[in-house]
């Protein structure tokens with residue numbers, strides 16, 4: 001590497017520019033080799049998801065009514081008209097939703113009576129044909145009116161009437177609800193009946209639900225705007241887990257078998273992020289999410305360790321056995337033939353064929369919070385049982401810390417490594433995977449910039465530098481995922497997040513970090529190409545790769561100075577350049593302003609075959625040859 005590169009000479013004035021031009025191109029010169037290099041993992045970029053920041057309930061899960069199972073008392077519900085409402089445990093909807101919403105109506109009531117639900121800090125009414133579902137019980141025959149109405153404005157965005165014949169048992173009702181698009185999320189759900197028809201009585205409602213038209217029209221499916229934005233990233237896998245898999249206690253762990261089947265048979269649970277999870281987004285919904293977005297599922301399984309143990313975890317020895325057995329049942333549910341006990345349960349829920357699960361991660365961050373000492377034993381118990389039953393499954397540890405792992409780690413196992421760091425530290429870790437023990441493949445199950453409210457441009461460049469660092473090593477770094485993925489801006493436990501949103505219809509805040517993920521993931525090579533340069537890494541970083549159509553060069557400029565760049569790539573005459581940049585390192589897209597957007601242009605090679613362009617301050621660029 002030259003110590004005084006042309007780019008540095010260029011900054012010294014006119015004479016230096018003349019000298020540097022005589023000695024070669026001004027700026028950084030990169031020569032990309034057309035062969036050699038290492039293979040790149042086809043799974044490299046993907047997603048990590050857990051219900052944090054109301055990213056499942058209130059987020060990507062399509063159901064829009066909050067606390068619809070009434071597990072959090074009357075939160076989000078209010079009485080409408082002259083009735084009063086209460087949580088009623090004498091008239092449970094099911095044994096797993098052991099309550100219903102009771103409306104008591106006075107003898108002399110008039111007008112309408114019913115209830116409203118405020119949604120998850122509002123309801124995004126996107127103009128599609130919604131569906132509402134509820135159960136009703138009582139002595140009532142007549143019309144039920146369901147409306148979506150503006151808070152304060154009382155503007156009606158939807159109204160439908162459904163005839164109901166209620167009885168002593170709960171009756172299931174579903175109806176379409178055509179909507180007009182609302183300008184914001186300030187909308188509530190209202191269900192009413194004629195008060196005189198139920199005067200002096202009580203009516204009971206169970207598990208009211210409201211869905212927009214879902215992504216790919218899946219029943220109990222995903223919210224389309226959030227699924228669509230994920231689709232633009234073209235990720236390869238979905239890991240679901242995190243702290244919310246572990247739970248705050250053993251009892252509050254994610255229990256796969258309580259997240260399957262009809263939603264009225266799912267009890268939900270207290271999640272690890274301070275709110276109740278309906279688990280309407282359950283195991284099969286995650287697997288359909290994978291199917292609909294072309295993602296390889298990574299099944300996280302509880303490994304005998306909860307976050308705030310209250311003294312009873314980690315579980316080791318014989319205590320672990322039922323949990324190991326439970327994972328084998330889960331795997332049979334997912335992978336078993338329909339002739340097996342759990343495979344047939346899956347088939348009874350409409351899925352005759354096994355799901356294509358090939359990867360299982362045992363636990364989450366077991367290096368933290370007192371999990372390390374027992375992890376080798378716990379991992380081994382799960383590994384031995386899973387590997388014996390399913391030898392082809394790719395098993396992943398929940399930590400890469402050798403102090404927590406069995407020695408030796410069984411052959412073929414991948415190690416999950418997490419990094420949340422300030423931008424400078426992400427950059428400092430550029431070479432981390434250059435210098436690691438290459439005998440184990442790695443999964444970077446979570447990474448992101450830290451200490452910012454919204455992902456900043458500097459943070460996104462730092463992430464890009466880190467990503468370039470692991471993409472260069474993507475023969476051993478098999479997969480990597482930003483975390484957390486989503487954030488409902490009104491109800492946040494962790495910042496920054498990749499894709500914030502509000503309940504304004506179609507709201508998606510495309511952060512600089514989102515753009516970097518999108519640019520890097522959607523443009524991938526299968527082979528990493530060697531690059532020679534007349535400059536050292538820093539402040540500009542690069543990685544080149546190729547697939548059968550193109551050569552791709554990814555670049556990051558982690559600094560406030562503009563950098564001139566020249567690419568020489570054999571047989572390439574031009575290409576397409578996407579750049580995301582800001583002169584302001586702290587620039588961020590928020591719910592009130594969008595200041596960073598990528599630019600795109602075609603670039604053509606000069607007569608000598610080189611492609612020259614400028615990297616702006618604090619920028620990330622992807623060149624794809626034509």
Ligand code: AHR
Nearest residue numbers: 242243244364365483484
């Ligand atoms: O991504 C947020 C949290 O960070 C995850 O739940 C946990 O795995 C990590 O500590």
